[in-house]
Amino acid sequence: MNNQHLDQLLKKAITAGILPDGTHIEAPENRPWPVVLLTALGAWLAAIPLLAVVGLMLGSTIIHSVAGPYIVGLIVLAAAILPLRKQNTPLFIEQLAIPALITGSALMAYGLFGHLPGHFACAILALLAGGLTWAIPNPWLRVLLGATSAAFTGTAIALYIKNSHGAWLALHALLLLWLLASAAQRSVLSAKALLAAACESFLTGWLLVILAGLAFNSGMTFLAGASLGNNAFAVIMNEAAPQLSTTSKLFALSSSLLALAAGILPGRSWPALRPYSGAAIILAALAWFMPALGAVLLALSISLLAGRWRSASAAGLAATWIIGAFYYQLNWSLGNKALLFMLAGSLLGAIAWRALAPKISTTATPEQALSPRRKTGIILSAASVLLVANVGIWQKENLITHGQPLYIALAPADPRSLMQGDFMQLNFQIPFDTPSSSGINHQSRPFIVMKRDSQNIGSAQRIHHGEPLAANELKIELSPKNSRWVLVTDAWFFKEGEARRWAQARYGEFRVMPDGKALLVGLKGEELKGL
Structure with missing residues (x-):
């Protein structure tokens, strides 16, 4: 898209009231990544002693007082937000503000966890991360703040529930909030482009935490355990896998319904996918045995419909992880697992064949048909495979x-x-x-x-x-x-x-x-x- 076309679209958006007067297209920043990396490294190295000196000047009395962490935290946060909001902020100052932002948030967390119950402290920190999202214009920081807000919100829900199923319930509560916020963004905020853009970055980070949490809660995936060995991460992943997952009918039913919705939604918007609607039933059946799969498939479906390709890729990766984690379900034998996936794969193949067969038969030309030479090659290849296998057996x-x-x-x-x-x-x-x-x-x-x-x-x-x-x-x-x-x-x-x-x-x-x-x-x- 050339600059002239962009200017025309910008004028139309301002005329329609979607964008405020004075909105202009900024020239893309030309910052080579080695320069950014080295500048960030220098800023972080400079920030550590600077923050240490500030801490010594304030003294332990102020930090350990009742209001001290909040006052100092707000001052540090304000000092970090101001340069991030300014236009054309030098790269060094911008990177210097990041550790200040982390330090201010850490001081607030120190005070909140010291004076309030855990779930209240997490809830306030989640709101703080949401507020910082509107104050800071950097898209990548908004993604991180959205992820932080989701993590604290999920932790608050899990701590409040105090149940062995708390992680699953908290993650699905986060998914419900994400769905509601996405609907509000589309219907209410669509006319306010700047607000919708901030919400988009925030919700991206929120969704990434949901996907990562559902994958982590499913345990180690197929073959990853062999690659990671017996390190601490692999052990934690396997211990985190909920063996209750295939025993709770409520979780299984919820996962199946979410997977069914994920399979039906694309067909309503994309008529070309309707011949494959039977796949939704197969996905729902698989989701019955994998309680985290339904939520991930729904996130994948909605991300595809909204054109959020990166989010869709992350959801697809999480779905692959969860399906692979089913390999480690100890209350199923390997034979039964193989039979389940073989049946699901056969049915999906049959649905695809049935949907594609009429198109192939009507569009195929004599040149596309298999020639005798190709048929001979296929037969010889199959015979060679059988010969090698049988020689080894013999x-x-x-x-x-x-x-x-x-x-x-x-x-x-x-x-x-x-x-x-x-x-x-x-x-x-x-x-x-x-x-x-x-x-x-x-x-x-x-x-x-x-x-x-x-x-x-x-x-x-x-x-x-x-x-x-x-x-x-x-x-x-x-x-x-x-x-x-x-x-x-x-x-x-x-x-x-x-x-x-x-x-x-x-x-x-x-x-x-x-x-x-x-x-x-x-x-x-x-x-x-x-x-």
């Missing part, structure tokens, strides 16, 4: 049938994990260093020599260097795993609910070929008894 079956049996004692190890289903982490007794610590070349896989007794129980002897083996010896190829060499594998997968059965394992049962290829085929208990 190799394993051949090893199991013709390999020599060998039993190796297990050493204590972490018994279970949820990643990839239930499995035992195995650690076989090897009384010497593996090649990763003895300097053997990692370019070729090393072998370990096992000595068998009359019961085919093996004991590790040494690393094989190509020397002939005794009659009662076998070599086994080691496998790389987590920057170390392991004996074939370090895990035994089993069906969910059978942990007690496999906890009795004392030996790993292998089949070994003369060339060192080996496969773990089972676990044995005391005296090689079957489990």
